[in-house]
Each structure stands twice: as C-alpha cells, then as structure tokens.
C-alpha cells in the first residue's frame with residue numbers, strides 16, 4: 001500500500017494548506033462566501049448534530065481529503081473491519097467491538113450467540129443484585145459494587161457510569177479502583193461494609209499487575225473485616241465476580257466458574273465497555289438502559305458502514321484530524337464537554353486515541369515518517385475557561401477543539417443556569433473562530449473611556465488571533481442512547497485516522513516496556529542486589545534514596 005505522504009492527494013493538500021495560510025483565509029469569511037455553509041457542513045449521526053462549519057475547511061479541502069481517503073482505500077478498510085478481517089495484524093485478531101452491539105459478522109457465526117449469552121448472564125446478575133436476591137455472606141443485600149480494573153477495564157465503565165448519573169436506578173453505589181497505589185483502594189474501602197460489597201474484577205488478561213494487587217488487597221480486606229471470617233471465606237464467591245478471557249487465572253484466584261463473565265480476544269480493552277466489562281454500568285443503570293447504550297452505538301455503526309464518505313461523520317472527523325495533524329502541525333487536540341456529567345470523557349478519549357494512534361511504525365513495519373496521533377486532552381467546560389483557554393485563545397499553539405454540548409439540562413429545574421452553560425460553550429467556539437483584531441480591541445477600550453495612549457499600549461495584549469477551528473457535537477440530552485452514539489463516533493474516527501496513516505489502531509506494544517522494567521525496579525526496592533545493579537544510575541539513585549542507602553550507587 002502506498003504511504004499517505006507519497007500520494008498525489010497529500011501533495012495537493014500541502015499546496016492547498018500553503019495557499020490557505022498565505023492568503024490568510026479565515027473561517028469567518030467562509031460563512032460570508034457560502035450562505036449555505038452551516039447547512040452543508042452540519043450532519044446528523046446517531047441523532048447527534050455534528051457541526052463542522054467552524055472548521056478550516058473549504059470545498060477544495062474536503063475534496064482533497066476525500067481523495068486522500070479513497071487513495072488510502074478507506075472504504076475497503078472499513079469493510080475489512082466490519083467483516084472480521086484480522087485488522088489487528090500484529091496480534092492476528094479482528095477488532096469486532098461492533099459485534100457487541102449487534103453487528104452480524106457472517107464469517108464468525110459463533111459471535112452473535114456468545115454475545116447474547118453474555119448479555120443474558122449480565123442481566124441475571126444485575127436483576128438478582130437489584131432485587132436483593134443476590135446477597136452477601138450474611139444474607140444482607142448488596143449496596144456497593146466496586147470495579148477493580150485499569151485502562152480499558154476501568155476508563156470506559158467509569159466514564160459511562162458517571163455520565164449516566166441521572167439515569168441510575170436502584171440504590172447500588174458504584175466505585176472504581178484502578179491505581180496500584182494502595183491509597184486508591186483504601187480510600188474506597190473506608191466507606192464500605194464487607195457484607196454488602198460486591199467486587200467486579202475486570203481484566204481481559206487477568207494478569208495486569210495493578211488489578212491483581214488490588215484484587216488481593218480487596219480479598220484480604222473482606223476477610224479481615226468480616227465479623228465471621230470463616231463464614232465469609234466459604235461465601236467469598238458472593239463477593240467476587242470476574243470479567244476475563246483468562247478463566248483459568250480467575251478460577252485460581254478463587255472466583256467460581258459460574259461467576260466469570262466472558263471477554264474475547266476480538267475485543268480490545270479500550271473498545272470493551274460494550275461487553276461484560278460494562279457490568280458496573282449495567283449495575284448502575286439497569287440492563288434496559290445498558291441495551292439502549294448499545295443501540296445508540298449500533299446506529300452510528302450503521303451510519304459509518306452505509307453513509308458515503310462525503311457525509312460520513314466519523315470519516316469527516318478522522319480526515320479533519322489528519323488535516324490538522326499533518327498539514328497544520330497541530331500537536332494536540334482538546335475535547336471540551338460542556339457537561340459536568342461528561343467530566344471523565346476526555347480521560348476515556350486519551351486511552352482510546354493515544355493507545356490506538358500513538359504509533360510510529362506502520363502496519364507493514366515501516367517507519368511512518370509523518371506525525372500520527374496528537375496529544376489528547378481536555379476537561380469539562382466551563383472550568384477550562386478559567387485555566388487553559390487562555391492558551392487556546394492567545395497562545396502560540398494551534399489546538400483544534402471539539403465542543404460537546406447537551407441541549408437539555410440533566411437537572412430539569414435549572415433551565416436558566418443550563419442556558420449559561422450552553423451560551424458559554426457556543427461563545428467559546430465563536431471566540432476561537434472570530435478572535436479580535438487590535439483595532440477592535442482598541443475601539444473597545446476607547447469606548448470604555450480608556451485614555452488613547454493607554455488603549456494603544458493595551459490593544460495588542462487584548463487582541464485574539466482567532467481562526468482556530470472546532471467541531472460542535474450537540475446532543476438533545478445525555479441519554480444512554482446518545483452517549484452510546486457519541487462514543488462510537490470517536491471509536492470510528494480513530495479507525496479512520498489509523499487507516500490513513502496505515503497504522504494498527506488495535507495493538508499497544510509500547511505499554512509493555514514499562515511493565516517489563518518495573519520488575520527489576522521492584523526487586524531492587526526489595527533489596528535484590530543483582531536487580532539493583534541492572535538498573536540505570538538515575539533509577540538506582542532514586543531507589544537508594546527511598547531505601548535510605550548511603551553512598552554513590554553508580
């Protein structure tokens with residue numbers, strides 16, 4: 001396959017970018033040139049209104065990006081993804097997260113049955129916990145569910161559970177513990193009673209250090225805090241269930257085989273919230289709403305598979321990401337959900353995007369030679385306006401932004417306050433686009449009665465360059481269905497970028513090195529001299545400092 005940067009479309013995009021920047025093309029002017037711009041560049045995807053009109057995008061840009069997509073055989077890549085080809089070539093696996101929300105994959109007739117069975121098993125547990133028929137070792141009903149997992153086995157379920165707070169049903173309290181820092185689990189356990197707590201050990205591999213350490217600690221806590229340790233020990237299965245592909249290791253830990261929920265090698269961790277990894281979500285909102293979440297994602301899957309590239313939202317968002325990364329040198333991308341309930345969304349996206357696109361070798365093992373995934377960051381608006389938006393407006397970095405807004409408030413009786421939230425969201429994207437010239441700044445100062453000499457001095461400080469692009473995704477409300485759609489849009493957008501760069505979006509070999517190197521460091525911390533000598537001088541010095549060892553370690 002040709003590399004993207006060797007294609008004619010790439011060369012033309014470079015020339016086009018030069019032309020746009022030298023001519024000083026401004027997004028605001030594009031509205032004047034085309035009165036239909038908003039209509040042309042607004043799309044409906046899974047019932048989400050996606051407004052691309054504030055993008056640095058002319059009809060020529062769009063044509064060239066689509067030409068690039070065709071040259072890089074994007075349509076074929078999407079078909080390969082959906083038909084169960086081994087798109088994860090380094091691990092020789094398909095990536096079939098879409099099958100978890102109903103995609104039929106004729107090449108894998110086993111999958112549909114397995115998915116339905118897993119959903120039925122989740123349903124049984126959720127119903128039993130909600131009904132109080134699944135009890136702890138004393139016969140008391142379960143009040144708290146603690147998910148122990150990390151990465152994809154934490155971020156997705158935690159984000160969705162938090163986002164759907166106003167849809168929680170029943171009285172189950174959800175907790176998420178991920179960090180190997182024991183302070184994380186201790187803080188959580190301090191509020192809990194062993195007899196009413198259910199732990200979900202979520203680990204696709206069931207080998208992840210953090211999760212295994214926390215699982216052990218949770219088991220020790222439960223037994224040590226139980227008023228009848230012997231009874232608790234015989235009924236431990238009532239307090240621990242697992243989600244994993246590694247049944248053997250889960251059974252060895254002490255989980256009953258019946259209490260192990262399946263995962264499959266064809267689902268990547270960061271794409272797994274739709275599987276039984278979503279058990280804490282289902283515990284919080286009930287199975288009916290969990291299925292709504294799946295349906296929302298499925299409607300975007302359909303859009304992604306069936307909509308022509310020119311109006312396919314994940315395709316357009318992915319191509320725009322390539323446009324800014326490779327032609328405008330944007331090293332980061334900010335996501336700004338104007339909804340406190342989406343406060344964990346940027347963190348979830350960090351794993352989804354940066355684990356998927358943080359690659360510098362292509363699918364054929366060649367160095368990519370163009371920039372791939374940008375740094376993803378952000379936080380819930382309006383908070384960022386009072387911290388990092390200064391850099392977005394006047395800093396030297398060019399940072400494309402995604403705004404996510406919810407038309408209806410989560411809390412119905414706060415309509416006016418919610419309107420302040422929306423007003424801020426829409427005016428931030430406008431401010432990024434329009435900016436403010438020196439002349440405008442000076443005129444404002446003068447109109448406010450400022451001394452002319454002082455106005456002249458202040459004007460450059462108050463000017464805002466503008467012309468900074470953004471997408472706005474507008475949801476009617478933060479329902480399970482709409483949230484499912486939102487997440488699926490980003491999943492597919494990431495895949496589009498990976499197809500253009502010809503990188504594997506579904507492996508994450510880079511995380512292995514840290515896992516490998518933590519072993520000798522741990523041994524050195526435990527006094528193993530050979531391990532200590534194997535370390536670099538800086539690590540040794542730090543470890544010696546922790547151990548209070550005198551002398552120069554080098």
Ligand code: F6P
Nearest residue numbers: 151152153203204205208269511
């Ligand atoms: O360390 C990265 C990672 O491999 C992620 O891709 C994954 O989501 C996470 O660890 C957790 O893995 P597991 O579910 O196997 O514990």
